Amino acid sequence: MSSEVKIPSLGESISSGVLAKWHVADGDTVKSGQALFELETDKITQEGVAEADGVISLKVAEGDEVKIGEVIAVIAEGAAAPAKDDSEDDAVAGSGDPGPDSAAKSTAVSPAVRRVAEETGIDPAGVEGTGKDGRVTKGDMLSAAKAAESAKSQKPASAPAPAAPKAEVKTQKSSSGEAKQTRKKMTPLRAKIADRLVQAQHQAAMLTTFNEVDMSGVMALRKKYQDAFVKKNGFKLGFMSFFTKAVVHALKEVPGVNAIIDGNEIVQNHYYDIGVAVSTDKGLMVPVVRDCDQLSLAGIESSIAEVAKRARDSKITLADLEGGVFTITNGGIFGSMLSTPILNAPQSAILGLHAINDRPIAVDGQVVIRPMMYLALSYDHRLVDGKEAVTFLVKVKQAIEDPARLLLDL
CATH class of the missing domain: 3.30.559.10 (Chloramphenicol acetyltransferase-like domain)
Structure with missing residues (x-):
């Protein structure tokens, strides 16, 4: 059973806002009444709380504009976050045959591995696992990301450079390397x-x-x-x-x-x-x-x-x-x-x-x-x-x- 976390109604004159801050991370265990997020509108800043116990799955990122009533997270009621272990906490949570089957890897990954995958765009199914029974760990994902970055930097000079993503915060540096200016979007x-x-x-x-x-x-x-x-x-x-x-x-x-x-x-x-x-x-x-x-x-x-x-x-x-x-x-x-x-x-x-x-x-x-x-x-x-x-x-x-x-x- 799951419970949806929605942006609450704050008054007739407010239709949207910016999710300024998450107080929890993806995959965390939350309790009913616990503060989950901070919503900033053009009039007030309001905290949102959990309405059920369970493991939360985040649907939007900090800084995203959200509408009143929009689902921003889902809480799996009765679930508990997986216990962390230094050697296996980031491994793929396989089921059935524990062999390094790529399909199994891609369908059940730990929150830490999933976060690295989202940040880097690397599919865990294509990464060779070094964990128990061939499971993919967070370290495996980071190594794959590093290898991918190294491969990009070794491309021929004639190859067109990829377009740089639009940064939320822009910094202009002086000759000494210190920031002279920092730009960020004005809050509502x-x-x-x-x-x-x-x-x-x-x-x-x-x-x-x-x-x-x-x-x-x-x-x-x-x-x-x-x-x-x-x-x-x-x-x-x-x-x-x-x-x-x-x-x-x-x-x-x-x-x-x-x-x-x-x-x-x-x-x-x-x-x-x-x-x-x-x-x-x-x-x-x-x-x-x-x-x-x-x-x-x-x-x-x-x-x-x-x-x-x-x-x-x-x-x-x-x-x-x-x-x-x-x-x-x-x-x-x-x-x-x-x-x-x-x-x-x-x-x-x-x-x-x-x-x-x-x-x-x-x-x-x-x-x-x-x-x-x-x-x-x-x-x-x-x-x-x-x-x-x-x-x-x-x-x-x-x-x-x-x-x-x-x-x-x-």
Whole structure:
């Protein structure tokens, strides 16, 4: 009995993807629930798991484009991978008469021999076996491949050279032999990110306004209650929950920022699902934290940590990325001092956070050193006027500099 491994449905808008990585090899024994492969689409990266125990036979290679519902492997249920032995693990698994019959060789080969055959194009049936009872081993296949390569290299110069296969990765080397350039195909997710960023700049009248915020109040609050917070919740209190709450407060005060343009209509949002940009190995993703107006600081911190982990572990879903009304991106964790974030369409604004640095500022006529952060609000000027954008950013600044405002809703 066998079980087919198919590409799962990931949503109506996704019809295909690239099989980015196999977590198992051809001929491996797999268990139900075991991660088998990593599928990368233009929106998310998703892992596929085994639905049965048995030996897996792979049907597609890494890097191949696959369709939703396509069979990419078959699991022979109840089977077990052959035990490996240094002298015979790569031999042909003959049946009946163990003699070196070529037909028997060609119909039953070990996974290792089959992989070499697929890679080199050499038929095991035409290879002289040196294993027990004349069975073909992996070493026999490699020797045959080496002999074939040697024969090719000794062809007369007049013979036409075979066409080189199209390489997935191209490398240009310097005179010292070191690689100067490496080319590889852009992944669907990276290509989609690039396309969306360019579209955002072309389709919106994007403008950025700046301000700076004194982080002393939030930092003092965190320091005072951090131990008690960790003891109660099991994780630390960060800065993102304060900024998320401050953004929700500012969206309520300046509702024009919490709207989008849809054709010739302005759609006003009355909910507060905030996107948080997360850097992953596959590219930037923006999972959404739902109902931030109803969550506590601990609830926001927990939700951000959860969706960020799923994004980095390639377990994020389309539902996690949809429906945000506003985005926060924090380049400060990488040391950025100042930037102009690009809109996350169709949203009308995005807040960029930056590094916290001690700087001299004037307070009550005195020069003091305070931990300061630059804030950047990029917005769609077609919908949001300059007065609204500046007011919004001031509201965020006030809430962060005096966190009590968040409790009193001032």
